[in-house]
Amino acid sequence: MNKLFEAILVVVILAAFIIYKITQKKKKKVAPFPANWHQLLLENVEFYAELSTSEQKRFQQRIMIFLSEVYIESVSFKLQDLDKILVAASGVIPVFGFKSWHYSNLSTVILYPDHFNKNLVFENSGEDKIVMGLVGTGRFEHQMILSRRALHDGFKNYNDRLNTGIHEFVHLIDKVDGATDGVPERLLKQAYTIPWLKMVHEEMEAINRNKSDIRNYGGTNEAEFLATASEYFFENPRSLKRKHPDVYRMLHDCYFPEEHI
Template sequence: MNKFWISILILIAIAAFVIYKITSKSSNKAKSFPSDWHQLLLKHVEFYEQLNAKAQKRFQHRIMIFLSEVYIESVSFQLEDLDRILVAASGVIPVFGFKNWRYSNLSTVILYPDHFNKNLVFDKTGEDKMVMGLVGTGRFEHQMILSRKALHNGFAKHNDRLNTGIHEFVHLIDKVDGVTDGVPERLLKQAYVIPWLKMVHKNMEAINDNKSDIRKYGGTNEAEFLATASEYFFENPKRMKRKHPDLYKMLSACFFPDKKN
């Protein structure tokens, strides 16, 4: 067999492998939604509690699809159903307005019992445990690391404008286009990019001048502004609509493009 045909066979083999990797993730069959999870969702996830019955069914289905595609593991503690529910809810909430969304850039979520340091080390005696969550890069690519304590606190305190799980999943959405830059190109129509960036910089300036009720961390950079503002949007939408009507309208267009405000 000459080199030409060998090259063709190699290309076919590579193409087949790539197609397999892409399709194998979506071919995992989602399990049935456990009936007792409904009450857990009602108790712990306000976003779910406010949905009508039909939308709740759709949310349940989306959770089970998420769990069929993303592996969740724990470090130094036994994983519980509520942990799985809150991780999945964190991923479903920001993309609930998109019928067929899949996190193609996520395979695993790792839960630490508490905050951890910048080197991803959890040490009960350490004093530098500042990190509540992050989207992995390098050897941790396609992974997310979350503090279990921060994850639960994000859903326990309603309307506090803080939700670590949602924050990190918004970073992941932002990263879909290859760069985490605060411009969610998969959500934002091209015509809105420049107005969005102008709005971001205006709000960041207000945050850094202590003239905004958006969390201080949102003034760090554009990516952190997007994630922090999104926490606010999902945790306390009524307040955001009142205090930041233009930002609320823009985020509504991003996360719920088919919904009239």
């Protein structure tokens, strides 16, 4: 059964890759923003709802650019507008502070209906079905695989500090410099690298001693700390600023370099 699902996944990725290459060669045009998507964004993406009208327009444009550059495919279910919106929003939110950002290391996002295991199998009843998302490597390079349920759940509670879509896109941003190591060199000024790592290790130690409200997963390694702390930053920035001012300040400088706190 595992081989069957692996074969299906390979076919999906191959088809997505071919379609992606064709659309890239044709220089796919950016489609106009569908009018009904505004309400869907207001109802489902708190980050968008809190923006000014002019910034919402910019967010809409960024979503459509993202969707013109990244192919979204579903496995075993029909893709809905909200699925596309939440994937695109997950990608746009972490880089919204930049006037222009293109995910050069991503061609396809593949949505599974539910969580899956490390072998990318989702239709099982085992206890190992715990993976909510991952950035592909090896033959899955330039692919991201997300649990649809986890993607939607991430946007349902804006204050729970958990958003799988944003988490995985932060990994992708981290990986732009060639290594997923928790040091986002494209975002972090070189002079800040050592202070950043020192702070990360102190915060990881606090997490592992149960002395922090940053999710336990952030204590796994530097890359997971960056992704988990970033979820917190975008989901509940006021709380992060109050409880972890140094982390907040550093992440703010990374994600919104042209602003001042």
